[in-house]
Amino acid sequence: MKTALLQITSSDDPAANLEMVRGMITEAAKGGAKFVLTPEVTNCVSTSTTRQREVLQHQEDDVTLAGLREQAAELGVWLLIGSLGIKTHDADGRFANRSFMIDPQGEIVAQYDKIHMFDVHVTEQETFRESANYRPGTQAVVAETDFGKVGMTICYDVRFPHLHAKLAQEGATILTVPAAFSPVTGAAHWEPLLRARAIETGCWVLAPGQCGEHPKTRGKTRYTHGHSLVVAPWGEVVIDAGTEPGIHYFDLDDTSVTDARRKVPSLTHVRPFDGP
Numbered sequence: 001m002k003t004a005l006l007q008i009t010s011s012d013d014p015a016a017n018l019e020m021v022r023g024m025i026t027e028a029a030k031g032g033a034k035f036v037l038t039p040e041v042t043n044c045v046s047t048s049t050t051r052q053r054e055v056l057q058h059q060e061d062d063v064t065l066a067g068l069r070e071q072a073a074e075l076g077v078w079l080l081i082g083s084l085g086i087k088t089h090d091a092d093g094r095f096a097n098r099s100f101m102i103d104p105q106g107e108i109v110a111q112y113d114k115i116h117m118f119d120v121h122v123t124e125q126e127t128f129r130e131s132a133n134y135r136p137g138t139q140a141v142v143a144e145t146d147f148g149k150v151g152m153t154i155c156y157d158v159r160f161p162h163l164h165a166k167l168a169q170e171g172a173t174i175l176t177v178p179a180a181f182s183p184v185t186g187a188a189h190w191e192p193l194l195r196a197r198a199i200e201t202g203c204w205v206l207a208p209g210q211c212g213e214h215p216k217t218r219g220k221t222r223y224t225h226g227h228s229l230v231v232a233p234w235g236e237v238v239i240d241a242g243t244e245p246g247i248h249y250f251d252l253d254d255t256s257v258t259d260a261r262r263k264v265p266s267l268t269h270v271r272p273f274d275g276p
């Protein structure tokens with residue numbers, strides 16, 4: 001199945017981002033893609049909590065979600081909205097970082113809230129505390145599609161192999177890792193982590209990313225790594241999108257999953273153990 005990965009540079013203006021992404025999805029569909037994927041926080045990249053509170057919406061009101069669902073139905077494509085920042089009704093006011101699988105009728109067939117929060121202090125410039133504004137999810141999700149089972153993860157989740165192993169054990173042959181990866185950790189860890197997740201599970205790993213310097217109205221300037229990747233089940237990098245926005249096409253092939261798992265059936269070799 002022809003598939004398209006979108007690499008984008010979202011601003012902190014959801015309306016402008018929606019217009020940009022809709023144009024790219026239309027182009028991808030014209031190019032023959034039947035499955036299109038967008039990155040993490042497609043609707044808003046911002047370092048300002050004040051700005052996020054101004055522009056983010058509850059799921060039932062979110063214009064990005066509504067607009068992209070409508071477009072998926074119009075074009076008859078499967079669409080992974082990598083994630084949206086979504087307001088919740090939590091007492092502490094934190095948002096959800098939520099990924100959506102949309103079918104060709106525009107229906108939400110699965111949604112996943114990012115489980116692992118990016119709370120790190122890499123350098124003085126690369127310090128993040130995602131949990132201050134976003135509350136972690138608790139439920140792993142495998143989406144049922146007509147091209148296979150898709151294990152849904154987001155960005156920092158990639159550092160937790162047990163999550164991806166569980167998704168594969170539950171039938172996933174494709175793992176999605178939409179991201180807004182930081183440049184410092186991205187340069188060091190992005191590709192090896194994604195290749196490892198593919199090799200360990202025998203899954204396709206599809207990782208659309210944000211890239212570049214993100215336009216803002218408030219807060220610090222945010223930069224992201226880019227280099228959206230597609231990794232085949234044997235661990236080969238099929239696509240590296242570089243550092244500029246764009247649409248990247250490839251063919252999903254079930255036979256490569258079967259072949260990789262036949263050669264090294266590690267999912268069937270998992271054993272319980274005691275200790276340490």
